[in-house]
Amino acid sequence: MTTTTTETTARPIALFDMKAQQALIRAEMNTRIAQVLDSGAFVNGPEVRELEEKLAAFAGARHAVGVSSGTDALQIAMMAEGIGRGDAVFLPAFTYTATAEVPLVLGATPVFVDVAEDGFNLDIADLRRRVAMVKQQGRLRPRAVVGVDLYGLPADWPAILEICEAEGMFALDDAAQAFGGALDGKRLGTWGHATALSFYPTKTLGCYGDGGAILTDDPARAELYRSLRTHGEGKTRYEVERTGMNGRLDTLQAAILLCKLPLMEQELAARTRIAGWYADRLSNHVTVPRERPGAQSAWGLYTVILPDGTDRERLMAGMKARGVPSAIYYPKSLHHQPAYAAAHATGLDNAPPLPVSEGLCPRVLSLPMHPYLDEAQVAAVAEALISGL
Numbered sequence: 256m257t258t259t260t261t262e263t264t265a266r267p268i269a270l271f272d273m274k275a276q277q278a279l280i281r282a283e284m285n286t287r288i289a290q291v292l293d294s295g296a297f298v299n300g301p302e303v304r305e306l307e308e309k310l311a312a313f314a315g316a317r318h319a320v321g322v323s324s325g326t327d328a329l330q331i332a333m334m335a336e337g338i339g340r341g342d343a344v345f346l347p348a349f350t351y352t353a354t355a356e357v358p359l360v361l362g363a364t365p366v367f368v369d370v371a372e373d374g375f376n377l378d379i380a381d382l383r384r385r386v387a388m389v390k391q392q393g394r395l396r397p398r399a400v401v402g403v404d405l406y407g408l409p410a411d412w413p414a415i416l417e418i419c420e421a422e423g424m425f426a427l428d429d430a431a432q433a434f435g436g437a438l439d440g441k442r443l444g445t446w447g448h449a450t451a452l453s454f455y456p457t458k459t460l461g462c463y464g465d466g467g468a469i470l471t472d473d474p475a476r477a478e479l480y481r482s483l484r485t486h487g488e489g490k491t492r493y494e495v496e497r498t499g500m501n502g503r504l505d506t507l508q509a510a511i512l513l514c515k516l517p518l519m520e521q522e523l524a525a526r527t528r529i530a531g532w533y534a535d536r537l538s539n540h541v542t543v544p545r546e547r548p549g550a551q552s553a554w555g556l557y558t559v560i561l562p563d564g565t566d567r568e569r570l571m572a573g574m575k576a577r578g579v580p581s582a583i584y585y586p587k588s589l590h591h592q593p594a595y596a597a598a599h600a601t602g603l604d605n606a607p608p609l610p611v612s613e614g615l616c617p618r619v620l621s622l623p624m625h626p627y628l629d630e631a632q633v634a635a636v637a638e639a640l641i642s643g644l
């Protein structure tokens with residue numbers, strides 16, 4: 256399509272659209288849900304196992320363990336490593352709150368690392384610098400790096416792994432926004448020692464409630480995850496081998512995900528197509544997200560960087576008046592959050608500033624992104640954005 260139009264299309268433009276997808280699989284879902292209702296196996300039913308096998312196959316990982324949320328996926332993965340007091344966990348300052356919350360809940364210390372403006376993910380040079388500082392200051396043990404694939408864009412995993420291997424650290428991939436993304440032809444799911452997924456409804460694979468999974472190639476880790484999600488149970492149900500949690504995935508959510516997973520390939524292709532339409536229309540006006548060479552984004556979110564000095568509130572209000580929703584992920588860098596500022600202040604003496612994370616917060620804007628946007632809708636979003644700049 257070459258013409259641009261201000262006509263609003265018949266379907267309202269949604270930031271995320273779960274209805275269009277639901278219409279495609281509603282009948283099958285009703286059947287699957289009824290089967291669970293009939294079986295009464297609401298926890299650890301056969302659907303959970305079936306989903307785990309299919310998730311592992313999709314991502315090319317040996318094991319998948321279904322859990323209760325993306326946050327619990329991160330927590331169980333860190334509990335399995337024994338991460339706790341005295342441990343430094345390196346993670347981006349520009350990410351969702353859960354990434355930082357989990358090490359703190361376990362008694363460990365998050366060390367915030369700046370991100371690269373190009374790609375929004377861990378800045379490798381800054382990561383190296385902060386690992387060296389933690390070692391030199393000697394109060395905390397460098398223990399883990401949580402790489403986040405923000406907005407679906409894969410982080411620089413080869414570089415993260417190299418640092419983790421050199422320092423004996425655990426590499427955890429927070430792929431909550433990036434299921435379906437790939438790097439060098441290999442899907443996210445096996446780049447880190449473990450990969451955490453979220454099935455929150457708006458993620459690239461979402462259920463109708465909370466859910467998550469941990470992917471790994473390591474059978475010993477997978478076994479630990481299964482134990483930890485069920486109160487640390489041992490070989491028999493009433494033997495408690497370790498302190499765990501209640502972190503199981505509901506059978507009903509697994510049944511819903513089993514209906515959605517077969518749509519993933521076509522939905523990822525649609526997201527990629529939509530990202531291309533956006534880039535064509537917007538790249539002369541704002542900074543559009545770009546995949547690094549070899550990377551395939553899952554396009555969980557489509558986030559642009561606005562020109563310096565843009566009045567973002569006014570822009571968003573103007574877009575909204577034209578029927579175009581938008582959102583801010585994230586308005587505040589984590590080291591500025593009241594809950595995390597103290598950890599940031601005590602973790603590292605003379606911590607270097609985090610200028611890129613701080614600079615992104617006032618300038619990012621996430622546009623509607625879901626597989627059921629058509630080109631006219633993308634054109635309408637682009638026009639509303641451009642006309643409000």
Ligand SMILES: *Cc1c(COP(=O)(O)O)cnc(C)c1O
Nearest residue numbers: 324325326351353431432453455
């Ligand atoms: C959504 C998300 C999580 C948490 O997942 P929940 O399922 O909501 O607990 C963690 N990290 C990132 C980057 C996320 O986007």
